[in-house]
Amino acid sequence: MFSVLMRYLLLCLILLPGGARAETYSEQDLFSLSGFATLGAVYNSTDQGDFLRDLSQREGVGYTRRLDFGVDSLLGLQLDARINPALSASAQLISHRRYDNRFTPELNWAFIKYEPSETLQLRTGRLGFDVYMQADSRSVGYSYLPVRPPVDYYGGLPITYLDGGDLVLKYPIGEGIARAKFAIGYAKEKLPVQNSEGHLDLNGSLLWGGYFDYQLQNWQFRVGYARLKLENELADLDLLLNVLRSPQLQAISNGPAQFADDAMIKGKTVEFISAGMIYDSGPLQVQLMLRRLLATTISYPNNDAGYLMLAYRLGAFTPYASYSKVRPKVLKHDMGLPDIPPFAEVNAIARLVQPYPLMDQSTYSLGLRYDVMRNLDLKFQVNRIDGRDSLQWANKQPAWDGRATIYSLTLDFVF
Template identity: 80%
Template sequence: MFRYLIRYPLMLLLMLLPGLGRAEEYAEQDLFSLSGFATLGAVYNSTDQADFLRDLSQREGAGYTRQLDFGLDSLLGLQLDAKINAEVSASAQLLSHRRYDNSYTPELNWGFVKYTPNDSVQARIGRLGFDVYMQADSRSVGYSYLPVRPPVDYYGGLPISYLDGVDVVLKHPIGEGIARLELAMGYAREKLPVQGSDHSLDLSGSPLWGGYLDYQLQNWQFRVGYARLNLENELPDLDLLLNVLRSPQLQSFPGPAQFADDAMIKGKMVEFISAGMIYDNGPLQIQLMLRRLLATTISYPDNDAGYLMLAYRVGPFTPYVSYSIVKPKVIKHDVGLPDIPAFSQVNGLSRLIQPYPLNDQSTYSLGVRYDVMRNLDLKFQVDRVDGRDSFQWANKQPSWDGRATIYSLTLDFIF
């Protein structure tokens, strides 16, 4: 019953409408409002030996597939808001962007009913933005943030953008600032491409819960967050390898069965821990973000990431610089089979599913945002990336030296 309600929030809204209050309390033009946002982007990769990705939800990017790419950052979103009465409202947001299957099929990014009995309490049910880390629930709205895209080293490894569930936000003044506590629980629904194959990992039905503690004081904002994802589904085609490793014929060797248990995805846990700070005072803006991702499967590496961004506005121009880094922590697991022709295929597949050769990736970025007019900006950014074996690239070729320069131009607007 709970899954049904959170999956169909707009149906729930229609069921509740008769008892939500008298619509005549509001002018007709205030009951519904339609808004939207869009980004038109172009990305050029200096190398054709690997695909640069915006995040892990994309299968292809700029570089190997095409050096000049117009779909990496481009997207379109439409949002419908309904104000039922002073306490109840609803929102639905459709988003079209490059997905795991290279399509731009619109998907429901938000779809919830919100109850706000007073200024201190807010509760929502439906499809909600996954916002345990700063700026996460608005990272599709290019106009709302400073750079061309949220730093890939930090946000790119966090592909979950929404959950189907409930959340509660409590606000309370502390000193001269405002503290906010959010608690959320529900289920993930997205699909992630499996690089090197045509398959995808389906997160549907995977329980997801977490929250954040946020404090805003004048020009400062601080946030710490935590979330936990329990993976419900196995990687496509991985069951075949796991069954081979657990077969009676290999049990005379000490490692295969344990390797299968370590490599499986289904039933494993992923934790997200984050901390961030933003200082925004007049022309000066500083952002510092740190996060840790921990996984109980060797098929996805633990990693730490962070970035520092400095910006200074001069009239309509805001130049900025940033440095970001991701450091996977990968321990090589030996499947325990002899390296002989009889086991070559099993050993080869076992090496593919554990990313033990991964190295650090770091990026220096330099860019400028030009606010052309109200609700319209133009951005140009240059990224110098160093990450030969980073898991945040696709279609990597053996001859690639791990370095690339990414040139990006975007036009963002809201309406």
């Protein structure tokens, strides 16, 4: 109901009659249509697993196909309307590979913005989720340096928007500008579950958080926090948990029932904590990002991640190198049952519910960005990955040793 109302309000604002507009704005000033796109090709050195851009994808490149054109390719359109100096509206539509392997266009933004002064901004509607630095623009390939945002860091953040509202305060401190943001709303996206035909529906899951950002000349710093309360259970997981809660097992031990309570997803929370720094001066650019993810369900691992990226511009060419890593912070849980018949089958269910360690991957990357002309770039990147126990891969085969080399070529443009 909320999202329907926001779309209605947005439409009303965009279609306001000319008499309601400020006289200083012409028709050309009122509306602006822009877009962005990425055409990408990715080759995987191994066919023993599918490399994924992020957890919103079910299939990638490697096992399904060695050469793939859909991992990074996308198309986006954005319509902005300036009603008056303080009031505006924006809508953004993006087509990219989704949880169902389709490229069905999705409304990522649809909000109204009220900016009564230079220090205050209020928005309501469908908003980008940017608890991590640069997360709000990760679909616009031209806006960032590498082929894709480092997968070990951003890949575990499949949430791109929320339906709700946010508030931003901006104020000069010393020689820099400080920004504080608070946002609250509901997630709505669907995430695929690997090795299953099902998906996790985030619809109705409460999401809130914010960040503090400080920009000083060539430096930018940000710390952020967000909390997601999961509203829905996985259908496949629910069946397994009901087995663990069966009266027959409870008569033997309360371990399986307690394990089921710890492993359930509905009602559990996920916290995102992040800190980042960017230095951009002359030809040199440095990025350092750190984050921690904390979950109250053992079905998804607590994990820490970070990356360091260095780049140096040489005219139209910008070579860059980066190292990224994600590491699990999970303690192995068991039900206290001996691994002998008939308990071996129950323990096997526990291992299925909680594969270990779930999130353990490191990546070395080398790349080159060539700015062909204004608003058009060409990028080539090589990733050397060690990630046998990572959720960032799908369709993993028994013979895979966790190592792969990913070759990527993309053409990014904005219009």
